[in-house]
Amino acid sequence: MEYSKLGNTDIVVSKLCFGSLTISPLQSNLGIKDGVCVIKEAFDRGVNFIDTAELYENYSYIRGAIKGRRSKVIISTKSYAYSYEGAKNSLEKALRELNTDYIDIFSLHEQESEHTLRGHSEAIEYFIKARDKGYIRAFGISTHYVDGVKAALKYNDIQIIHPIYNKAGLGIVDGSVSDMENAIKEAYEAGKGIYSMKPLGGGNLLKDVEGSIAYVLNNPNIHSIAVGMQSIEEVIYNTALFDGKEVPEYIKTSISKKERRLLIDFWCQGCGSCVHVCQQGALYINNNRAEVDAEKCVLCGYCSRHCKEFCIKII
Ligand code: SF4
Ligand code: SF4
Secondary structure (H helix, E strand, O other): OOEEEOOOOOOEEEOEEEEOHHHOOOOOOOOHHHHHHHHHHHHHOOOOEEEOOHHHOOHHHHHHHHOOOHHHOEEEEEEOOOOHHHHHHHHHHHHHHHOOOOEEEEEEOOOOOHHHHHHOHHHHHHHHHHHHOOOEEEEEEEEOOHHHHHHHOOOOOOOEEEEEOOOOOOOOOOOOHHHHHHHHHHHHHOOOEEEEEOOOOOOOOHHHHHHHHHHHHOOOOOOEEEEEOOOHHHHHHHHHHHOOOOOOHHHHHHHHOOOOOEEEOOOOOOOOHHHHHOOOOOEEEEOOEEEEOOOOOOOOOHHHHHOOOOOEEEO
């Protein structure tokens, strides 16, 4: 496993970051014991970096997995806090539920632009003070926006950027893949730590996992890549890919046999844009939310490209 320093910070992370949304109640909803085993397998195979968020409700899994090795693991979490008090609550919740006295990286979740950052100024003030006191090692943002990456460049205090990035540009709200690449390059050169998310476009690029991962790995301006993993087999698969090793055939077979399904995330706005593009007639709106008829869905992933909210995943 390759390791590098996240920009100008002193935080050293593995190239593969464990994306923990996939094990959480919002997605595969693994039992705590199973989730802890999957995370520990990744740690045992050289991954030292885990990404979570208050939204994912999975701190208890991570608490179990870091027991006895806290100092060897880099934890990155995030919240939507706007106010000083909200930020304080978010940090205290993370410290308490993860059973730790510091968080390596604390970020504001899903920032869009300078405008949204201004709206979070009280929370930013709190997080900077918490960093000065040693409760946080570095402060950052996550974003699906090219403008979000550019906005972070204007804040010296934003040390880490967690942008969405994949070869198809899935989930980038305000630009193309090359727009995002240019913004990431600028941020990397300015000393920001960059760890990207969604190399498989929320499961929509599963038909070409190796090509999709290679595409992101080949970008020299990214320190680490968060990949969602929900089974021991997926951990073995991804660590082999990142180590440049051959993935064992039995692992490939086991993963290819996994039953997948379409997931429409809870933040669906019910706009209906996806419904009209499904040639199978598998999507419909019910109670202001898109729903899928699994009998009709062929998991082509075509609808996901038409969802500006990036709600549609294949898990
Ligand atoms: S396009 Fe996205 S937000 Fe709109 S209805 Fe479909 S899933 Fe929901
Ligand atoms: S994945 Fe394909 S078949 Fe399934 S709902 Fe989306 S567009 Fe329709």
